[in-house]
Amino acid sequence: MMESRLRWSILWLLVVLSACGERPVENVVLPQTDSREVRYLRLDNDLQVVLISDPSADKAAAALDINVGSRHDPKDRQGLAHFLEHMLFLGTEKYPDAGEYQSFIASRGGSHNAYTSFEHTNYFFDVGADHLDDALDRFAQFFVAPLFNAEFVGREVNAVNSEYQARIQNDFRRALDVFKELANPEHPFSKFTVGNLSTLLGGRGEDALRQDLLDFYQEHYSANRMGLVVIGRENLDELQNMVVERFSEIENHKVRDKPIKAALVEDTPLRFELKPRKEMRSLSVSFVLPDVRAQYHKKPLSYLGHLLGHEGEGSLLYVLKKNGWAEGLRAGAGIEYQGGSLFNVEVQLTPAGMAAVDTVTDMVFEAIALVQAEGVAQWRYQEMTDIARLQFDFRTRPSEIHEASQLAHNLHYHSPADLIRGDYSMTDFDPELIQSLVDEMTPDKAIIAITRPEMEGEQTSELYGVPYSVLPPSEAELERWQRRAGVAGLVLPKPNPFIADDLSIKAGDASETPKAVLRTGRVGVWHMLDKRFALPKGNLNVLIRSPGASKDATRQAAAELWVRMVRDELNAFAYSAQLAGLDYSLNARWDGIALELRGFNDKQGMLLDSLASRLANPEWDEVRFLRVKMEYIRDLENQRHADPYRYLSSELGQKLRRFRFSSEQRLEAARALGMGEVKAYSKEVMSATQLYIMAHGNYHESDARQFARVAADFLLGERLPDAQPEQIRRIPEGDFGDSYALEHGDAALLWYLQAPDPGHRARVVLGIAGQMVGPAFFNQLRTQDQLGYVVYGGAYPVREVPALYFVVQSPVTDTADLQKRFRAFLKDWQENGLDEKIFDRNRQALRVKLLEQPRNLWEAGDQFWRDLMDGYTNFDSREQLVDVLDSMGYETWKRELSAILAEGSRRSLWLQAGGERGQKALGAQPLDGPQRAGRKRQFFLYEHPPLKD
Numbered sequence: 001m002m003e004s005r006l007r008w009s010i011l012w013l014l015v016v017l018s019a020c021g022e023r024p025v026e027n028v029v030l031p032q033t034d035s036r037e038v039r040y041l042r043l044d045n046d047l048q049v050v051l052i053s054d055p056s057a058d059k060a061a062a063a064l065d066i067n068v069g070s071r072h073d074p075k076d077r078q079g080l081a082h083f084l085e086h087m088l089f090l091g092t093e094k095y096p097d098a099g100e101y102q103s104f105i106a107s108r109g110g111s112h113n114a115y116t117s118f119e120h121t122n123y124f125f126d127v128g129a130d131h132l133d134d135a136l137d138r139f140a141q142f143f144v145a146p147l148f149n150a151e152f153v154g155r156e157v158n159a160v161n162s163e164y165q166a167r168i169q170n171d172f173r174r175a176l177d178v179f180k181e182l183a184n185p186e187h188p189f190s191k192f193t194v195g196n197l198s199t200l201l202g203g204r205g206e207d208a209l210r211q212d213l214l215d216f217y218q219e220h221y222s223a224n225r226m227g228l229v230v231i232g233r234e235n236l237d238e239l240q241n242m243v244v245e246r247f248s249e250i251e252n253h254k255v256r257d258k259p260i261k262a263a264l265v266e267d268t269p270l271r272f273e274l275k276p277r278k279e280m281r282s283l284s285v286s287f288v289l290p291d292v293r294a295q296y297h298k299k300p301l302s303y304l305g306h307l308l309g310h311e312g313e314g315s316l317l318y319v320l321k322k323n324g325w326a327e328g329l330r331a332g333a334g335i336e337y338q339g340g341s342l343f344n345v346e347v348q349l350t351p352a353g354m355a356a357v358d359t360v361t362d363m364v365f366e367a368i369a370l371v372q373a374e375g376v377a378q379w380r381y382q383e384m385t386d387i388a389r390l391q392f393d394f395r396t397r398p399s400e401i402h403e404a405s406q407l408a409h410n411l412h413y414h415s416p417a418d419l420i421r422g423d424y425s426m427t428d429f430d431p432e433l434i435q436s437l438v439d440e441m442t443p444d445k446a447i448i449a450i451t452r453p454e455m456e457g458e459q460t461s462e463l464y465g466v467p468y469s470v471l472p473p474s475e476a477e478l479e480r481w482q483r484r485a486g487v488a489g490l491v492l493p494k495p496n497p498f499i500a501d502d503l504s505i506k507a508g509d510a511s512e513t514p515k516a517v518l519r520t521g522r523v524g525v526w527h528m529l530d531k532r533f534a535l536p537k538g539n540l541n542v543l544i545r546s547p548g549a550s551k552d553a554t555r556q557a558a559a560e561l562w563v564r565m566v567r568d569e570l571n572a573f574a575y576s577a578q579l580a581g582l583d584y585s586l587n588a589r590w591d592g593i594a595l596e597l598r599g600f601n602d603k604q605g606m607l608l609d610s611l612a613s614r615l616a617n618p619e620w621d622e623v624r625f626l627r628v629k630m631e632y633i634r635d636l637e638n639q640r641h642a643d644p645y646r647y648l649s650s651e652l653g654q655k656l657r658r659f660r661f662s663s664e665q666r667l668e669a670a671r672a673l674g675m676g677e678v679k680a681y682s683k684e685v686m687s688a689t690q691l692y693i694m695a696h697g698n699y700h701e702s703d704a705r706q707f708a709r710v711a712a713d714f715l716l717g718e719r720l721p722d723a724q725p726e727q728i729r730r731i732p733e734g735d736f737g738d739s740y741a742l743e744h745g746d747a748a749l750l751w752y753l754q755a756p757d758p759g760h761r762a763r764v765v766l767g768i769a770g771q772m773v774g775p776a777f778f779n780q781l782r783t784q785d786q787l788g789y790v791v792y793g794g795a796y797p798v799r800e801v802p803a804l805y806f807v808v809q810s811p812v813t814d815t816a817d818l819q820k821r822f823r824a825f826l827k828d829w830q831e832n833g834l835d836e837k838i839f840d841r842n843r844q845a846l847r848v849k850l851l852e853q854p855r856n857l858w859e860a861g862d863q864f865w866r867d868l869m870d871g872y873t874n875f876d877s878r879e880q881l882v883d884v885l886d887s888m889g890y891e892t893w894k895r896e897l898s899a900i901l902a903e904g905s906r907r908s909l910w911l912q913a914g915g916e917r918g919q920k921a922l923g924a925q926p927l928d929g930p931q932r933a934g935r936k937r938q939f940f941l942y943e944h945p946p947l948k949d
Contacts, residue, residue, distance in 0.1 A: 079195015
């Protein structure tokens, strides 16, 4: 529930509109780059509506947010709001089939989901733009005439319980569980959001639960508590007609909430410690503050979060890292509710930091005291205002589904005029308000949570079984926290040098795809001036190709440690760039090191120069190395605590690609590595490199060439690297597999079915099949069989190698039973689920997805870079697939699919995690890892694009 680190380069965004409607409203302030037409209106039933007309959209979307959540659960039915969210999808009077909505959305190229939080439930979908009218007809009925059929009550209670079980080892949820136990039981936040068999049924039976569900829906699902957003190609009048016709039927019970008056925590200071499942250590210092969401033009908590969460030189994190005590820090508002909020400073500690946790706590209070004494300054606020204004004026548009969801939520808090600008607006500097809030952050009002694996708790939380202890601070500790002694080197942030000055759009002829402007055999440069989005921003991608980077697990671990060292060294410097909207990533790949810069292009050259020079010549500091190595080892060890389905999906990637190594292999290698070996390895990698560079966005060709000169000065080796194609494992005919012992009670099974031959044709065959099989698999194994919360299937292409895959994580059965059900499902689907009409719909849905245009500059850049790395130097991978798709008829598709899935010649890979029921014999023989096998007939090979004509 805590806000992640304040990066004003992303803020909290995702909203859009303008206004006009049946009743005049203020003009909505739009970003200067947004040309869509928008209308705000309020229906006669008091439902707030935002309509966005975008004739260029490939996807339509809608979201409805209702100001109802777990806060409203009866104390004896905790999880009821979440349970309602599940039940709502299972049929309406007009569309009674429980799976009809899901099938309709999926077969029209769309997706859907929902979430329940403390004060909100948010429902959203996207769909091919031609199908919005029919999709809205189905969506509206959830809020007009849902069935809540009695036959599904038991099944969905089990689904909710499976969701609870699937996340029972999630350390975020575990910490929240302890906090809720210690919170004031009269405050509704103390209630259990998710729900389980005990809290929902409570021994009273399904009929009683259904009646309480109906009563809850009738009482709380009222039009005046709802906000609806619809995005489509149609003009505003057409969109309005769609909405008014369907959503005016929602009843308005005229219900409203009052602010919560009960204290979130009865007695402070409160200090407690808890035991995590993962290897992690943290200190959290929180304060209950007023609800200031109505003051969105002032954003006082954002200002305080910026000062306390800063990562630049002299910041709290910087000082803690110098002492070897911290790995990360974030600060800002966590939960916000009607009546209050929780402001949090959380420090991710090293073992040394945990040993010095009392001193670290002192330093957190010293940082707060520094802000109280010196932090409220007009120039600092104005700097944040300037950055926020730039982010608003040159806003990167999100996907339709995310935009609709976020905007529907915002309808409850912002005026129509500020529905977009409200998230960015920092126009009203109110020093008295800021000072009053930071003055509330005193040691006697603190809530202190310490997370460490070494502790043995005196108590155990009821729902998640978390060991914890309450440790009231002594009078001496309180007195020490209240004294200000100062911290050497701790200062407030300095002016940000990375705020963009030049916001001009480059002149010149734009192109539709990147063009090669330099290919010397050692350096390749592609450039594209992209004016579609009219932003003074750009993507700069650099691959430092050196295939020796991952010849074995030791080299891969060394590469990742080297890159982490560089990122850590640069953090204080680059943090200001990230705040100003100029971000970067630096990662080790199988074929070298990947560097990406994205954001305002004005200061990118300055950042690239620093990144390239530090990568080539890092500061090899032993203290930093030991801290980074410890963090890396911990991250690898924690993979064993990942959700089983996530772990299996990650392992699948390692199995299929040569020169990818498992977390266990890298962990063993990392433990033996010293700084001298990592340093020597980095020199070896940099001695033989090629550079692939793409500059896409607001760049001239001369900019791209200058970037190449800077990169070559630091990153070009003395000689060419050896050729090394990417190698994708060819699965032999038969059943192969592997098993993993994880720290989780659920069983999980992944079935990967590879096509015998790669290429566009097989990719299209399985792409259509994946469109069709996913919803059917979900409906059968989750909705009907109730095997677990995590159930999904679909297409799984790797480069040009196509496949289908199926995944279930189950708390109720073992992997042998799952395997039987997987096979039975596929057999039944092949015999009864193939239909020409369904084929036509899903072929069209796949076509829509393949031809979907990028929504923003980042999506466009990602597509171009992916094409280049995959060898499509004409940047036409999707068009090539569409050509094959358009020529494929039903009978041909069915025949070729049957050949791929024929039982006697399947190429299957089964990955299992047995959970508390143990590993089962699946009849699968071991598959040697790709890194240990030869190339002949065992791999599909894919070369890098040539760097010479």
